């Protein structure tokens with residue numbers, strides 16, 4: 001080979017083969033060293049047989065997303081969704097490419113590019129270019145060689161990236177079908193996903209283009225509005241599921257389920273898009289919700305419970321370790337109980353008391369201080385009323401179910417509104433259908449309500 005020929009050497013040498021049990025089931029991990037020193041791990045499931053039509057993913061290493069759960073990208077959910085799909089099919093291969101970190105620029109340069117994105121407003125493509133690096137420097141010859149080494153000839157490729165499809169074909173692997181990887185967008189990676197769609201031609205991982213059995217039926221990014229910085233608190237979205245007569249539970253306290261499956265899937269996608277989801281302790285006592293993301297592929301938010309005296313039961317599902325939990329309380333809660341919860345890995349924030357329990361403004365300030373930038377308030381009526389009444393909500397999303405249940409728990413309590421024209425109004429609102437439910441979302445116009453009152 002000429003000295004200046006810098007093409008990577010893809011000849012794979014198998015270094016180890018071992019069973020790898022994962023939460024998605026057991027795979028055979030086959031580690032390969034390529035001629036240029038790169039290490040690839042093929043996670044193989046089932047019999048590859050004639051090697052045709054194999055469900056496959058080429059997964060580019062992302063330490064921050066895959067291992068640390070960073071929300072700046074969608075790598076972690078894509079990795080886990082792909083492993084689950086392969087396990088469900090019973091036959092397939094995921095090739096984990098360790099030299100693809102940061103679209104091929106490496107971990108340190110990726111983190112430097114993050115600094116430029118945070119400080120200078122550069123998007124993921126511009127940031128790489130400002131560092132003198134390619135927007136995408138990955139080569140797919142190694143992955144194709146590893147696929148061949150495990151007996152794969154043609155694939156149904158799980159990807160949203162057209163360059164991966166071209167890369168496979170260029171290196172002799174027939175792509176029979178492209179299978180999009182549907183994951184829920186997060187407020188933290190929305191801009192990154194839009195850049196990948198607009199500048200790198202990637203298929204959007206969620207949204208109207210991919211309405212289907214798995215993804216949400218509505219573009220959740222649009223329901224979320226424009227999450228931005230708020231002084232001393234997170235961006236707050238209040239989400240309600242109510243009947244046509246404005247109830248969120250029957251008189252007997254039953255609320256499962258007011259809305260249909262599609263509407264609930266949208267709710268899970270909204271959870272997956274936010275840093276945290278918040279309820280009052282009465283909802284925990286009445287419904288014992290998990291507050292995790294289960295109906296779409298995405299990360300579970302931090303679960304927050306407002307509970308001024310720590311009445312939360314020890315066996316509440318929200319205290320189980322499926323996701324992080326923070327309880328916001330007051331110094332009226334016994335110190336021993338606070339210690340006990342912290343010992344279980346539950347965050348306990350102590351704020352002053354206020355109307356309704358904990359002081360809502362102080363609770364939000366404490367959450368923002370803990371790094372929460374987007375907060376979904378899911379209820380119940382007490383907490384929703386506190387947030388709306390104190391002018392602490394930026395956006396309202398209401399799922400209206402075509403049902404009447406008569407007397408029951410109203411979705412919102414006393415707001416001190418005496419005249420209809422002084423009511424809280426949504427502006428720039430949008431309406432969607434989710435199955436049989438209607439979704440209404442809009443920004444809350446506190447300023448307009450106050451101005452109307454002042455000028456009357």
Ligand SMILES: NC(=O)c1ccc[n+]([C@@H]2O[C@H](COP(=O)([O-])OP(=O)(O)OC[C@H]3O[C@@H](n4cnc5c(N)ncnc54)[C@H](OP(=O)(O)O)[C@@H]3O)[C@@H](O)[C@H]2O)c1
Pocket residue numbers: 239240241242247248249253254255258279280281282283284286287306307308309311354355356357358359360378379380381382383384386409
């Ligand atoms: N359909 C839906 O979308 C939906 C969603 C959620 C819940 N629900 C239903 O709503 C019902 C529960 O609602 P809820 O109104 O009774 O209770 P809630 O809002 O879930 O919880 C209220 C409790 O939270 C604590 N809290 C602490 N700080 C607060 C503050 N600043 N403002 C308000 N509350 C604060 C208080 O208890 P302490 O004084 O002990 O701190 C208060 O009693 C259940 O029946 C549930 O099924 C429906």
